[in-house]
Amino acid sequence: MLTVRIGIDDTDSNEGMCTTYIGAVICDKLKDQGFNLTPYPKLVRLNPNWPLKTRGNCAISIEVTYNPSTFRELKEIVLKTVEQLAELKHASTNPGVVFYLGKSIPSELQKFSRKVIQGIVRIEDAERLAKKIGAEYHKFKLGRGIIGALAAIGESFELDSTYELLAYRKKSYRGTKRNIDINSVIEMDRKTYPRTFDNIDPNTGENRITPHTPCPILFGIRSQDPESTLEALSIIKSNEPIERLIIYKTNQATDAHLISTKIKDLKPLNSAIISGKVSETPRIIIGGHIIFSLSDSTGEINCAAYEPTREFRKIIVNLKIGDRVKVYGAVKKKKNIPLTLNLEKIEVQNLAEIYMKKNPICMNCSKRAKSKGKGQGYRCEKCGKVFPPGSEKYVRKSRDLRIGSYEVPPRARRHLAKPLIRISPSK
Ligand code: ATP
Numbered sequence: 001m002l003t004v005r006i007g008i009d010d011t012d013s014n015e016g017m018c019t020t021y022i023g024a025v026i027c028d029k030l031k032d033q034g035f036n037l038t039p040y041p042k043l044v045r046l047n048p049n050w051p052l053k054t055r056g057n058c059a060i061s062i063e064v065t066y067n068p069s070t071f072r073e074l075k076e077i078v079l080k081t082v083e084q085l086a087e088l089k090h091a092s093t094n095p096g097v098v099f100y101l102g103k104s105i106p107s108e109l110q111k112f113s114r115k116v117i118q119g120i121v122r123i124e125d126a127e128r129l130a131k132k133i134g135a136e137y138h139k140f141k142l143g144r145g146i147i148g149a150l151a152a153i154g155e156s157f158e159l160d161s162t163y164e165l166l167a168y169r170k171k172s173y174r175g176t177k178r179n180i181d182i183n184s185v186i187e188m189d190r191k192t193y194p195r196t197f198d199n200i201d202p203n204t205g206e207n208r209i210t211p212h213t214p215c216p217i218l219f220g221i222r223s224q225d226p227e228s229t230l231e232a233l234s235i236i237k238s239n240e241p242i243e244r245l246i247i248y249k250t251n252q253a254t255d256a257h258l259i260s261t262k263i264k265d266l267k268p269l270n271s272a273i274i275s276g277k278v279s280e281t282p283r284i285i286i287g288g289h290i291i292f293s294l295s296d297s298t299g300e301i302n303c304a305a306y307e308p309t310r311e312f313r314k315i316i317v318n319l320k321i322g323d324r325v326k327v328y329g330a331v332k333k334k335k336n337i338p339l340t341l342n343l344e345k346i347e348v349q350n351l352a353e354i355y356m357k358k359n360p361i362c363m364n365c366s367k368r369a370k371s372k373g374k375g376q377g378y379r380c381e382k383c384g385k386v387f388p389p390g391s392e393k394y395v396r397k398s399r400d401l402r403i404g405s406y407e408v409p410p411r412a413r414r415h416l417a418k419p420l421i422r423i424s425p426s427k
């Protein structure tokens with residue numbers, strides 16, 4: 001028996017389809033034909049800042065053991081399914097399929113995968129690598145999907161991984177409003193959180209397991225382990241039939257997109273972790289977004305908490321100059337504005353001491369004296385008593401912020417961002 005790793009990407013458009021669905025159909029067809037699939041197929045999220053993504057920038061990979069005489073049949077199932085289901089009519093859909101027959105995943109393919117998750121690569125680089133490692137690739141139209149297809153094969157989840165169970169809708173239901181019993185989602189969350197996570201937005205009570213796009217996904221359950229997704233599934237009540245199910249192993253919720261770096265080395269379209277000090281007080285701009293400046297020894301950057309991050313902004317607005325923080329987020333370059341980091345999480349490590357100046361109190365009149373002007377001391381307005389410069393006191397102000405970690409709510413969270421509950425489950 002031999003092993004083949006299959007990578008697939010770029011099959012969908014804004015109007016429908018989803019690469020994870022095509023992966024699920026292929027898995028079912030292969031199983032029906034007697035092929036042996038290695039658990040679990042992979043759902044790999046790629047650079048969330050990549051401008052040409054359709055939605056969540058994901059690619060998938062399936063590992064199959066097969067008898068050499070059936071390889072042609074296997075390939076035909078995969079390629080025919082992609083050809084039939086991919087949104088090929090759509091200009092921006094450019095599928096790529098890769099078959100890799102090597103015994104293990106080569107280190108250069110793992111490195112390539114990291115680069116597609118954290119940075120930007122060119123299609124020529126993908127083709128060159130595929131040829132070098134002997135991977136067979138199939139390009140539909142421009143075939144840009146071979147980038148993600150290779151990256152999905154190359155991801156080996158060395159540091160961290162999670163699982164997602166995806167339930168798909170029957171064709172006749174796609175495009176209509178999803179009909180899931182919200183009380184069953186609440187119950188599922190109560191019984192399985194934090195083994196499953198991001199089910200309900202804690203601030204709005206919103207159901208987060210159903211997407212709002214015209215794609216075939218009915219709902220998705222994110223989890224630490226595959227067993228908990230099945231337990232959650234048994235609790236959810238769906239008022240529409242489920243066409244099929246799949247459990248993917250994934251890099252979602254692992255922070256795999258983030259690079260720890262200094263401000264001078266930030267590049268647009270990367271996602272970064274930076275330690276520094278608040279260097280400009282947060283300001284609220286039109287639309288309810290909050291911006292502050294952060295400095296380290298190499299430079300300064302804007303950090304932004306946008307309106308959809310809702311309650312998270314209440315933390316950000318309380319930052320003061322001198323606070324020591326670690327910020328996590330996407331680096332964006334906008335016209336005529338310095339580089340901005342769109343916050344996903346923040347760790348407030350140390351709070352600056354803020355003092356309030358208090359003028360001296362006149363003992364005779366029990367009233368605070370008035371300043372006579374900068375450096376000229378104070379005078380009691382009632383009795384005229386004079387106080388020399390320096391007789392004022394400085395009182396430490398209490399802060400409306402605590403040391404600790406804070407994150408944007410699930411509704412504003414990127415697929416790759418690691419929720420705090422996964423970092424510190426006791427919270
Ligand atoms: P969905 O998540 O709904 O399946 P999508 O958001 O994954 O869709 P695609 O339609 O797959 O979007 O389009 C993304 C395209 O960009 C793919 O062809 C993929 O190979 C390519 N791509 C993804 N990440 C990068 C990257 N970091 N550098 C260069 N190309 C990339």
